[in-house]
Amino acid sequence: MRTPADRQTPVPPEDFRDHIATTDEVGRRKWIYPRKVHGHYFRLRTWFSWLLLVIMFAGPFITIHGNPLLMMNIVERKFVVLGQIFWPQDMIIFAVSILVFFTGVIIFTAAFGRLWCGWACPQTVMMEMVFRKIEYFVEGDAHEQRLLAAAPWSGKKIFKRGFKYAVFFALSFLVGNVLLSYIIGWRALWAIIVDPPAQHLVGLTFMTLFSLLFFGIFARFREQACTFVCPYGRFQSALLDENSIVVAYDHKRGEPRAPFKGELKSEARATAGYGECIACNQCAAVCPTGIDIRNGTQMECVHCTACMDACDNVMTKIGRPAGLVRYASLNNIERGEPIRFTPRLKGYCVVLGVLITLLGLLIFNRSDAEATLLRAPGSLFQQMPDGHYSNLYTLRLVNKTSRELPVELRLESPAGSITIMGGQDSITLPAQKLTENSVLVELDPAALKSGTTPVVIGVYCGDVKLQTLKTAFVGPRTQAH
Ligand code: SF4
Ligand code: SF4
Numbered sequence: 369m370r371t372p373a374d375r376q377t378p379v380p381p382e383d384f385r386d387h388i389a390t391t392d393e394v395g396r397r398k399w400i401y402p403r404k405v406h407g408h409y410f411r412l413r414t415w416f417s418w419l420l421l422v423i424m425f426a427g428p429f430i431t432i433h434g435n436p437l438l439m440m441n442i443v444e445r446k447f448v449v450l451g452q453i454f455w456p457q458d459m460i461i462f463a464v465s466i467l468v469f470f471t472g473v474i475i476f477t478a479a480f481g482r483l484w485c486g487w488a489c490p491q492t493v494m495m496e497m498v499f500r501k502i503e504y505f506v507e508g509d510a511h512e513q514r515l516l517a518a519a520p521w522s523g524k525k526i527f528k529r530g531f532k533y534a535v536f537f538a539l540s541f542l543v544g545n546v547l548l549s550y551i552i553g554w555r556a557l558w559a560i561i562v563d564p565p566a567q568h569l570v571g572l573t574f575m576t577l578f579s580l581l582f583f584g585i586f587a588r589f590r591e592q593a594c595t596f597v598c599p600y601g602r603f604q605s606a607l608l609d610e611n612s613i614v615v616a617y618d619h620k621r622g623e624p625r626a627p628f629k630g631e632l633k634s635e636a637r638a639t640a641g642y643g644e645c646i647a648c649n650q651c652a653a654v655c656p657t658g659i660d661i662r663n664g665t666q667m668e669c670v671h672c673t674a675c676m677d678a679c680d681n682v683m684t685k686i687g688r689p690a691g692l693v694r695y696a697s698l699n700n701i702e703r704g705e706p707i708r709f710t711p712r713l714k715g716y717c718v719v720l721g722v723l724i725t726l727l728g729l730l731i732f733n734r735s736d737a738e739a740t741l742l743r744a745p746g747s748l749f750q751q752m753p754d755g756h757y758s759n760l761y762t763l764r765l766v767n768k769t770s771r772e773l774p775v776e777l778r779l780e781s782p783a784g785s786i787t788i789m790g791g792q793d794s795i796t797l798p799a800q801k802l803t804e805n806s807v808l809v810e811l812d813p814a815a816l817k818s819g820t821t822p823v824v825i826g827v828y829c830g831d832v833k834l835q836t837l838k839t840a841f842v843g844p845r846t847q848a849h
Contacts (some may be wrong), residue, residue, distance in 0.1 A: 381594035382477060388595060389668060390483045399517070400591060400658040401510035402500075404651075407677025416487060417497040424490065428549035428557075428801060433770045435800070439553055439606050453800050455766050457738040461486060464727045471723055473600075475716040477607045481614035485600065486671035491585070491593055494543065496656060499536060510653070524646075537579070591657045595668045606668060606753040610698040615671045617651070617693050618664045618701050619643075625662075628686055644692055650682050651675035651693055658762030661693055678709035737773055739780040739827045740764045741837045744806065749842050754783070758810045759841050763788075765805070767797035775834070777807065778826040809841060816843040 392398045430437040432451025439448040447454045448463070454462060476484065479667065485492055506528055507513045519525055549557040552571070561569035585593055594601055608614065622645035637644070645662065652660040654674040658667050661675045680690035699705040744760040751757055767773050776794045779786040788795060789806035798805055809823060820840040828836040 369786070389655075389660075390591060398658070400656060401513050402656045402674070403510040403659075403678075404504055405654045405674040405677050407678050407681055409673035413487060413673065414497060420488060420490075420493055421497070424493075425546055428546065428554040434554060435770070438550060439762040440551055441553065442551065445848050453768060455738070455768065455802070457740075457766055458734065458768075461727065461730045461734065462693045464723060464730060468720065468723045469719045471499040471716065474607055475713065475720055477600075477604055478609065478612055478716065479713055481608060481612050481665075482601070482604055482669070483613075484830070485594065486615075486673055489670075491520065491598070492583055492670055492672060495590060497587055498539065502539075503532060506535075512832070514791055515796055533587060540582035540586060541575075541579040542585050543582045544575060547582075548575060548577055550698050554577045583642050591668070591670075595657060597711075599699065601667055601670070608665065609710070609712070610702075611705075613678060613695050613697050613700075613707065614665050615661060615669060615673060615693065616665065616696045616698070616701060617645075617675075618691070618696065621699060622662070622692050644688050646682065646686065648682055650678040654678045732832075734768065736767070736769045737775060737827070737834050738766045739770065739775075739835050739837055739840050741807070743823065743839070743842075747842070752810060755818065756810045756812055757841075757843050758808050761807045761809065761839065763795075763805045764802065765795060765797055766802045767799055770799045772799055773797040776828045777829060779809060780824040780826050782811060782821065782823070784809060784811040784815060811841055811843070813843075816841070818845050819843070 390398050390400060427437050435448050435451040435453060437450060439446070441447065445456045473484075501794060502512070507516055516528065516678040517523060545557060548571075555759075560568040560575065565572055567821070576804070593843065608718075621635045621643060623643045624641070625647040626642040628646035628648070649660075651662065652658075652675070654677070656672060656674065657668040657670060661669065676693045676695070681691040682694055683690045697705070700707070700790035740763070742762050742764075744762050747760045749757050749759050763777070773796075774794050775797050777786050777788065787808045788808070789808060795803060795805055809825075811821065811823075814823065820842055823839050823841045825839070826833055827837060
């Protein structure tokens with residue numbers, strides 16, 4: 369780790385382990401100009417990205433049983449996954465889902481490295497398939513971009529930069545709004561857009577913040593989001609082993625590298641003791657994180673496959689088989705071993721299987737409604753004109769279904785009566801809503817124990833018991849038997 373005092377001592381650029389590719393010898397940001405890539409994997413990734421972009425942008429408008437596909441409403445503590453609403457009361461399901469997610473990520477990473485980062489991560493998809501393409505369109509390939517950056521400010525440079533950043537900001541605004549609609553829902557977002565601004569100051573603030581955040585990420589921060597901020601890249605080194613499939617350079621086939629010219633232009637290379645890497649640096653030139661895959665698996669590699677395409681194109685041109693840089697495990701390269709289902713992976717799969725089963729059971733046994741009974745704040749007990757004692761409670765009911773539920777309360781023990789305040793016999797719970805009612809429990813003095821008496825209340829929908837509530841009834845100590 370370099371301290372500020374070390375800054376005057378340049379780090380040799382070839383010593384890639386001591387500094388990241390996006391800093392220069394004295395620790396300043398080095399802007400990456402990756403060359404345009406084309407090839408088999410890039411085509412596949414482009415098609416796949418289009419699919420993901422359609423899902424991402426259409427997601428907030430897709431509904432299942434009237435609920436969005438995905439909504440993480442932190443403000444109202446309401447979470448919707450695949451049209452199913454989950455409330456804070458479903459915390460256990462949420463906790464197990466998180467465990468399933470992380471175990472899945474661990475297994476996936478141990479088996480396939482950062483496949484997710486290269487193919488499906490929204491940061492990579494947006495950066496490489498949207499913003500980068502716009503940049504190529506406006507400023508040209510890496511070489512033209514370098515020339516433009518070095519050129520003095522002129523009308524042409526101001527126009528190109530201004531146009532690029534204007535498009536970037538418009539897109540960042542769009543992405544920010546999509547993110548906001550995954551949090552508050554598209555209807556609430558639409559209200560922010562069409563209502564007078566004074567009615568949605570908080571919403572407008574977030575809209576602006578999200579737009580600026582994405583603009584900052586895609587216009588300036590870029591690959592540093594993957595190398596500095598995202599924790600996934602950091603812990604992959606703890607998950608990968610020699611059997612994990614990663615984007616790898618076949619050093620056995622490629623080394624020792626030598627330029628493709630003169631007497632080293634043909635099969636004579638092998639006779640002369642050279643490998644197939646022709647040191648053209650195309651794999652490094654296309655890398656969006658600025659690394660050289662020939663240095664081995666590195667934390668900065670997002671498995672975007674650009675170097676695989678670049679090298680395959682070179683190999684095709686010089687008449688050698690593709691795959692010098694390819695998806696492979698270390699054991700595959702070193703010993704030619706096929707992909708193995710290792711004991712470590714088997715162990716992870718067993719844990720994942722158990723967690724998925726548990727999650728399935730929790731979702732299957734999830735009740736239609738959930739009730740919470742709390743003593744009304746600040747209330748003790750009251751004696752009624754007929755001599756009975758009463759306690760006031762607050763009942764919170766959540767209807768987790770997408771239909772109305774009529775709910776009744778029955779006092780099961782001890783003998784007494786239960787009344788829903790407001791003159792109703794039952795509570796009609798609107799679909800997917802939370803209601804709050806005051807409930808009065810009256811007990812005969814003979815049923816009371818000293819101080820507090822346990823009370824059991826049944827929550828029913830028709831004849832189906834939804835839940836049993838247990839609480840304490842506070843009475844006078846003098847009534848103890
Ligand atoms: S090394 Fe290759 S796969 Fe890794 S980020 Fe660079 S170009 Fe993408
Ligand atoms: S693109 Fe292939 S041949 Fe060229 S330097 Fe990279 S690994 Fe070697």
